[in-house]
Amino acid sequence: MNLLEVKGLTKSYKGNLAVDRVSFALEERTATALIGPNGSGKTTTLSMIAGLLKESGGSIQRDFKSGVGFLPQYPQFFPWLSALEFTEMAAQISGVDGKKARQQSIRTLEFVGLGSAVNKKTGTFSGGMRQRLGLAQAIVHQPKLLLLDEPVSALDPTGRREIMDLLKSLQQDTTILYSTHILNDAEKMTDQLLFLKEGKLVEQGSLSEVKSRYAEPRIRLRFETEQAAARFEDRKLWPMNRDRNVIALPLSGEGPTMQQVLAVLANEESGIAGVDRQSASLEEIFLKVAGNK
Amino acid sequence: MEESKLLLLLLPVFIIQLGLMIFALVDLIKIPYTNGPKWMWGVIIVVVNIIGPILYFVIGRRNY
Amino acid sequence: MNQFGVLLKKEWRENLRNYKIFWIPAVFILLGIMEPVSNYFLPQILDSVGNLPEGTVLEFPVPEPEQVMAAIMGQYQLLGLLILVLAYMGTIAGERKSGTATLLYARPLSFSAYFISKWVMAQIIALLSVWLGFLVGYYYTYLLFGSIDIMNLLRFVFTYSLWVLLVISIVLAASAWMPNAGLAAAASLGIIIISQVVDSLLGTYWPISPLKLSVYAASWFENGPDMADFWWSAGLAVVLIAFLLLLGIFISSRKAASTKV
Numbered sequence: 257m258n259l260l261e262v263k264g265l266t267k268s269y270k271g272n273l274a275v276d277r278v279s280f281a282l283e284e285r286t287a288t289a290l291i292g293p294n295g296s297g298k299t300t301t302l303s304m305i306a307g308l309l310k311e312s313g314g315s316i317q318r319d320f321k322s323g324v325g326f327l328p329q330y331p332q333f334f335p336w337l338s339a340l341e342f343t344e345m346a347a348q349i350s351g352v353d354g355k356k357a358r359q360q361s362i363r364t365l366e367f368v369g370l371g372s373a374v375n376k377k378t379g380t381f382s383g384g385m386r387q388r389l390g391l392a393q394a395i396v397h398q399p400k401l402l403l404l405d406e407p408v409s410a411l412d413p414t415g416r417r418e419i420m421d422l423l424k425s426l427q428q429d430t431t432i433l434y435s436t437h438i439l440n441d442a443e444k445m446t447d448q449l450l451f452l453k454e455g456k457l458v459e460q461g462s463l464s465e466v467k468s469r470y471a472e473p474r475i476r477l478r479f480e481t482e483q484a485a486a487r488f489e490d491r492k493l494w495p496m497n498r499d500r501n502v503i504a505l506p507l508s509g510e511g512p513t514m515q516q517v518l519a520v521l522a523n524e525e526s527g528i529a530g531v532d533r534q535s536a537s538l539e540e541i542f543l544k545v546a547g548n549k
Numbered sequence: 550m551e552e553s554k555l556l557l558l559l560l561p562v563f564i565i566q567l568g569l570m571i572f573a574l575v576d577l578i579k580i581p582y583t584n585g586p587k588w589m590w591g592v593i594i595v596v597v598n599i600i601g602p603i604l605y606f607v608i609g610r611r612n613y
Numbered sequence: 614m615n616q617f618g619v620l621l622k623k624e625w626r627e628n629l630r631n632y633k634i635f636w637i638p639a640v641f642i643l644l645g646i647m648e649p650v651s652n653y654f655l656p657q658i659l660d661s662v663g664n665l666p667e668g669t670v671l672e673f674p675v676p677e678p679e680q681v682m683a684a685i686m687g688q689y690q691l692l693g694l695l696i697l698v699l700a701y702m703g704t705i706a707g708e709r710k711s712g713t714a715t716l717l718y719a720r721p722l723s724f725s726a727y728f729i730s731k732w733v734m735a736q737i738i739a740l741l742s743v744w745l746g747f748l749v750g751y752y753y754t755y756l757l758f759g760s761i762d763i764m765n766l767l768r769f770v771f772t773y774s775l776w777v778l779l780v781i782s783i784v785l786a787a788s789a790w791m792p793n794a795g796l797a798a799a800a801s802l803g804i805i806i807i808s809q810v811v812d813s814l815l816g817t818y819w820p821i822s823p824l825k826l827s828v829y830a831a832s833w834f835e836n837g838p839d840m841a842d843f844w845w846s847a848g849l850a851v852v853l854i855a856f857l858l859l860l861g862i863f864i865s866s867r868k869a870a871s872t873k874v
Contacts, residue, residue: 299874306719309870326719328874332712335581336630337623348619349720379581393716405874558650558753565639572632599643606636607699 259284259401259431260305264314267300267455274300276455277314282401282431282448287423289442290435291538292452293546298435299329301452302403305433318401323350325399325430329406331390335379339370339389342378343396350397357396364396365389368422384415391419395426402426404434408441420444439538451545459545463538470541474534475505475517480527493520501529566599573602576610583609616723620730628734633700640696641742644688645750649681653757678758679834682766685750686773689743690827694780697742698801701735701784703794705865710793712873724866732785732858739781740774747773765833772830772847779823779850780805782857789865823850 260282267275275297282288290298303309305316306326333342340361347357365374368388373381378389387410394402407423408416416438423432424445436442442449449466451459459466467473478501479485485501494512496505505511514533521528573594577583583590583605590609593601628634651658656673676684705728708714717727747770751761784801791797812824820842829838829846837843 303874308715308719308872308874323721324719326716328712328715328719330712331716332873333716334623334627334713336627341626345619345623346716346720349616349717349722351721390716555650555654558756559646561749562643562646562650565643569636569639572635576632603636603640603696606632607696610631 257284258282259318260433261317262305262314263317265301265304265311265316266313267297267304267309268312273455275304275452278452278455278457279314280448280450280457280460282433284400284431285427285429286447287427287432287434287445288448288450289446290433290450290452291437291439291442291542292435294437296452297455298452299405300455302326302405302433302435305401306403323397323399325394325397325402327390327394327402327404327407329409331386331393333378333381333386333389335377338375338377339365339381339392340374342389343392346393347396350399352397360396360398361392364392367395368392369418383410384412387411387415387419391422395430400431402430402432402434404432406436407434409436409438416441439542443538451542453546459541466541467538470544473507474511475507475514476530476532476534477503477505477517477521477528478530479503480529484527488524507533562599566602569599569602570594573605577605580610582611584611585609616726617730620726621733624730624734628738633738637696637700637738638742638745641689641693641746642749644692645685645746645748646753648685648688648750649753649757652676652681652684676758678754678761679765681754681758682747682751682761682769683831683834685747685754686769686827686831689746689773693743693746694805695802697739697777697781698784698798698805701781702788702798702801704731704735704785705788705861706791706797707788707794709868709872714869714872715874718869718872724869725862728785728789728862728865729858732782732861735781735785736778739777743774743777744770761834768833768837769830772826772833772843775847775850776823776826776830779826779854779857782854782861786857786861786864789861789868792871821845821849823847823853826850 258281262281263279265275265278266273278297278301280288290301292298300309304311306324308326337345340358343361343365344357347360348354352360362374365371368391370385370388370392373385378386381389387407391404391407394404404423408419411419420441423434426432427445432445443463446463449459449461449463450457451466459469461469477485477488479488480501482501485498485503488503489496489498494505496503498504505517507514518531521531574591577587577590577594590605593609594605595601597604703710705714708717751766754761780801783804784797787800787804788794788797791800809824812822816822816825820839823846825842825846829843832838
């Protein structure tokens with residue numbers, strides 16, 4: 257079931273299209289990664305869905321009433337409020353009752369790893385703590401939809417891992433739409449990829465769909481000698497290309513399966529130095545899509 | 550005689566002035582950033598009577 | 614708790630923790646003390662400075678206590694209002710500019726609750742400051758110059774309070790309108806000063822004007838204002854305040870999109 261449906265979403269600033277007829281849907285309890293180069297409209301798209309910006313065209317249909325949780329890229333807090341006071345206020349504005357708001361705030365702050373800093377003023381928080389508090393205020397009212405703008409890009413690798421793990425554990429009962437430029441993260445947690453470029457949605461689908469569309473997976477065989485590689489090529493078992501002692505075998509189309517290749521290799525007499533399966537990383541795809549004019 | 554009366558009348562002014570100065574200094578120590586260097590505001594708060602702490606609260610303090 | 618209560622609590626914490634609840638009343642109290650004291654000691658101060666040629670006889674008429682209270686109000690009209698404008702110029706513009714507003718606006722926020730909570734807290738502190746200032750100022754005036762009819766004093770204070778309510782409403786509406794605190798202060802000071810200048814130059818033609826409230830406040834100490842003029846002016850001030858409230862709510866919701874994300 258779709259939790260959110262975006263149709264022809266458009267935002268123009270003085271004639272410039274920041275977001276240009278973007279359409280997609282979010283299924284319930286899925287994670288969707290919004291990727292694309294800087295200035296491709298990720299933040300604008302998220303802001304419109306969060307209700308911070310009014311769309312110039314198109315529609316955003318929500319299939320739920322309870323609130324949205326939003327984490328901006330650089331969350332700013334009132335420095336004179338403590339983490340607990342802020343989170344509690346956030347929950348209350350989103351309609352959580354007083355007593356429950358406090359309990360949920362404490363639980364959420366503990367969940368994001370700020371359990372020992374609940375009574376500290378947010379003005380004293382470090383970058384990592386701010387990001388955690390930002391996440392806490394986004395989830396404290398238990399929203400059905402979570403919008404995160406670069407949730408981990410300000411963090412060091414350890415913090416990034418921790419937050420990504422937290423997000424994954426949230427996925428069980430939350431729908432997540434997040435933007436990121438760290439493609440490793442996108443690869444780790446995504447049911448759907450949305451690729452924005454110059455405001456347009458240029459690529460869309462599950463991670464494996466996108467990957468198969470862009471770079472065919474291939475097997476790379478490295479022989480000990482160039483002659484051995486040439487002999488293997490001459491057998492013309494499948495379509496392949498050779499570069500000195502390395503042979504690349506596409507796995508898609510008319511290519512073989514991994515098993516077939518391995519079966520042949522098991523009976524191969526000439527020395528094989530290495531076999532590996534290569535598939536295009538998201539980064540390669542990113543560069544390919546971003547570079548396409 | 551008149552002078553001691555003046556001092557007595559101005560006693561609350563001195564107390565308020567001292568209070569303002571203490572509030573401003575405590576705040577200056579706690580706050581992470583000010584508009585302009587912190588030490589400068591420290592000097593202004595202590596040296597400039599009455600106006601100093603008020604200037605700090607109005608101009609020097611970053612409220613947001 | 615409803616949103617208004619939650620937001621008012623936030624405003625209260627803000628004004629408490631940035632010490633506005635202390636220093637703004639302190640400024641008004643200081644102004645209230647300095648005026649009667651300096652008036653009382655002025656002849657002696659000039660005497661002790663003593664650069665006057667021998668034989669100069671200075672005649673200082675001792676001011677009436679009512680005149681001293683009006684002089685305190687004169688200080689508030691200059692310095693007091695300036696302080697209030699500067700203290701509250703960033704109320705909304707600053708939150709938007711710094712991005713702290715983003716996390717509020719991304720929620721199902723009632724902009725009436727948002728704006729009115731700020732308006733109420735700023736008014737409480739402004740009125741508290743003015744009243745404490747007049748109270749302490751009157752205590753000194755009473756000690757040094759004598760007493761004033763209490764009813765006239767109350768009329769004076771309440772008339773002036775209405776003017777303060779109007780000024781704060783202008784500041785908050787400007788803060789909702791302008792992109793940053795500095796421009797909000799410039800806009801409010803511009804509106805207040807220009808309209809007062811216009812009113813004092815040409816105002817003889819229209820006795821009904823909220824800008825004359827300070828004049829009417831002081832006139833309670835003499836024969837009192839023309840009652841019809843006074844009530845019409847006060848009524849107009851109330852209408853203006855209500856209008857500015859609605860305007861502020863409207864603009865702050867319209868301009869929500871300009872917050873930094």
